[in-house]
Amino acid sequence: MRIEHDTARLDRTAVYRLLTATVVPRPIAWVSTVSADGVDNLAPHSFFTIASVTPPVVQFTSVGRKDTLRNVEATGEFVVNLAPEPLLDEINKTATDFPEGMSEFDAVGVAREASARVKAPRVAASPVALECELHSTLLLGDSTVVFGRVVHIAVDEGVLDGNHPEVTRLRPLTRLGRDEWGTAGDIRELGRIRYADWPTSD
Numbered sequence: 001m002r003i004e005h006d007t008a009r010l011d012r013t014a015v016y017r018l019l020t021a022t023v024v025p026r027p028i029a030w031v032s033t034v035s036a037d038g039v040d041n042l043a044p045h046s047f048f049t050i051a052s053v054t055p056p057v058v059q060f061t062s063v064g065r066k067d068t069l070r071n072v073e074a075t076g077e078f079v080v081n082l083a084p085e086p087l088l089d090e091i092n093k094t095a096t097d098f099p100e101g102m103s104e105f106d107a108v109g110v111a112r113e114a115s116a117r118v119k120a121p122r123v124a125a126s127p128v129a130l131e132c133e134l135h136s137t138l139l140l141g142d143s144t145v146v147f148g149r150v151v152h153i154a155v156d157e158g159v160l161d162g163n164h165p166e167v168t169r170l171r172p173l174t175r176l177g178r179d180e181w182g183t184a185g186d187i188r189e190l191g192r193i194r195y196a197d198w199p200t201s202d
């Protein structure tokens, strides 16, 4: 037996809770930007994924209009910093609704480092930074999907196994429902099966 929901009959909060509790785990883009006035901003966004590889584009969604979105629109740039487990407390604090003009880097005490290709700084202690130039935005109701062309990728060599960023070294946090956070947890490796190797009944 299932509980069936017509989303048109649910209020916004109920839809939000069902979607965010079931589309899990979500990776977290810890997005750094700089305002037109030069104030650095940092905020987590879990409505985040790869949009395409050629060209390399990632996307995140601003639910409503926030400093991050305003800065991206003003400067055309942002950085997606991987959100690592040891920085859980700091990541959560950067989701505080600080007034515009107050930098989360300074308020929370997150160390910056200069980016290679964009003005927005990287989070120094994050193992991977995706430096992005704004590709386009898509307005969906009160939300804006931001697509960024990844122009530069910086990876801490300490997380690499050869050229491969190794997940147990990255220790990425994820977002679940409510105020829940997840870790990478149990990792399994399983190769994809080519049809040529598919066992037949013959």
Ligand SMILES: Cc1cc2nc3c(=O)[nH]c(=O)nc-3n(C[C@H](O)[C@H](O)[C@H](O)COP(=O)(O)O)c2cc1C
Residues within 6 Å of the ligand: 028, 041, 042, 043, 044, 045, 046, 047, 048, 061, 062, 063, 064, 066, 067, 068, 069, 091, 092, 094, 095, 096, 097, 098, 175
């Ligand atoms: C783990 C986590 C994930 C979040 N994901 C999103 C998201 O995908 N989109 C969004 O608009 N806000 C998201 N938020 C809330 C923003 O981080 C929060 O509103 C923040 O204050 C926005 O900062 P800004 O105004 O400096 O851009 C998330 C918060 C947390 C803690």
